[in-house]
Amino acid sequence: MNILVTGAAGFIGLHTCLALQAKHMIYGIDNLNDYYDVNLKKSRLKLLKKYKNFQFLKTDIQNKNLHNKFKRIKLDVIINLAAQAGVRHSLKDPFSYINSNVLGQINLLEFAKKLNVKKFIYASSSSVYGGNEKMPFSVKHRVDKPISLYAASKKSTELLAECYSHLFKIKCIGLRFFTVYGPWGRPDMATFIFTKKILENKKINIFNYGNMKRDFTYIDDIVKGIKGAVNLKGDYKHKIYNLGNNKPEDLKRFISIIEKNLKIKAKRNLLPIQPGDVAKTSANIDESKRELNFNPKTSIYEGIPKFIEWYKQYYKIK
Numbered sequence: 475m476n477i478l479v480t481g482a483a484g485f486i487g488l489h490t491c492l493a494l495q496a497k498h499m500i501y502g503i504d505n506l507n508d509y510y511d512v513n514l515k516k517s518r519l520k521l522l523k524k525y526k527n528f529q530f531l532k533t534d535i536q537n538k539n540l541h542n543k544f545k546r547i548k549l550d551v552i553i554n555l556a557a558q559a560g561v562r563h564s565l566k567d568p569f570s571y572i573n574s575n576v577l578g579q580i581n582l583l584e585f586a587k588k589l590n591v592k593k594f595i596y597a598s599s600s601s602v603y604g605g606n607e608k609m610p611f612s613v614k615h616r617v618d619k620p621i622s623l624y625a626a627s628k629k630s631t632e633l634l635a636e637c638y639s640h641l642f643k644i645k646c647i648g649l650r651f652f653t654v655y656g657p658w659g660r661p662d663m664a665t666f667i668f669t670k671k672i673l674e675n676k677k678i679n680i681f682n683y684g685n686m687k688r689d690f691t692y693i694d695d696i697v698k699g700i701k702g703a704v705n706l707k708g709d710y711k712h713k714i715y716n717l718g719n720n721k722p723e724d725l726k727r728f729i730s731i732i733e734k735n736l737k738i739k740a741k742r743n744l745l746p747i748q749p750g751d752v753a754k755t756s757a758n759i760d761e762s763k764r765e766l767n768f769n770p771k772t773s774i775y776e777g778i779p780k781f782i783e784w785y786k787q788y789y790k791i792k
């Protein structure tokens with residue numbers, strides 16, 4: 475198949491392209507914005523450009539002429555992973571979320587409509603569960619109580635997909651990712667921040683005084699779920715799935731495993747919960763198991779050492 479992957483220079487984009495290029499032709503796009511270290515994005519691209527089944531175009535998903543650049547290629551699937559991510563940053567820069575996440579999604583759905591692309595997969599987030607208290611979070615639960623603009627923008631992407639799947643017969647699949655971590659991970663996320671600060675002997679901020687639980691999900695498991703979505707057959711218009719580990723972990727335990735692997739004790743700065751943050755996430759993955767063959771297997775005991783190994787190698791730390 476010919477597959478367009480947006481956000482190809484991002485964390486999940488890199489791993490998705492690496493996995494899919496073995497069987498498919500991948501057209502990756504990314505605007506390489508400076509929300510975090512652009513060199514990390516460039517290094518990911520350098521890795522991808524080694525593969526003959528990968529081609530890259532630097533552009534923005536809001537580019538209204540984007541579809542013209544793909545007129546001669548019969549695209550089978552679009553996977554939209556490009557987004558302004560991060561809950562906390564959405565309090566500071568709300569418009570970047572509306573631009574990349576909402577306007578970007580509608581532009582790509584229009585692209586799919588114009589070029590008759592039959593399947594549209596996109597990244598949603600566990601954040602859409604926001605104020606929900608019923609655990610584990612199920613795709614059957616209502617999600618109309620976002621507590622951050624990031625969550626509101628992701629819920630909006632789901633509504634846009636619902637509408638386009640109905641009007642234009644584009645098969646849409648939304649994937650609600652739960653706290654993804656692993657090699658080449660994002661510098662604004664906990665695993666990266668804790669590892670970096672502990673190695674630099676700096677204090678780590680621990681919110682909600684450490685009373686947080688997260689369904690930390692290892693990147694290789696997530697990619698299997700994305701593959702499951704690419705291969706999903708059958709008669710559907712719009713499906714939404716949770717991609718989470720189905721095993722919420724205590725933040726304190728998560729930190730202690732990082733400490734153990736680094737052989738350094740962290741200096742802790744205990745703080746109240748941040749606005750927009752959710753204290754616990756936990757995914758019900760019954761449908762994802764059944765329909766996407768999604769079967770997360772990597773525990774934090776296996777996943778964290780793999781992240782740390784990559785981190786030390788990439789940043790040349792002995």
Ligand SMILES: NC(=O)c1ccc[n+]([C@@H]2O[C@H](COP(=O)([O-])OP(=O)(O)OC[C@H]3O[C@@H](n4cnc5c(N)ncnc54)[C@H](O)[C@@H]3O)[C@@H](O)[C@H]2O)c1
Binds near residue numbers: 483573597651652653
């Ligand atoms: N990593 C997680 O734990 C997690 C959890 C839930 C949802 N998600 C979602 O998964 C997707 C991928 O996340 P990630 O962790 O790989 O993030 P990332 O920031 O590493 O990757 C996103 C990529 O998209 C690019 N991008 C952003 N705006 C763009 C635009 N307007 N045009 C073109 N490119 C643009 C960025 O340069 C970046 O390389 C995002 O939609 C994110 O919201 C991630």
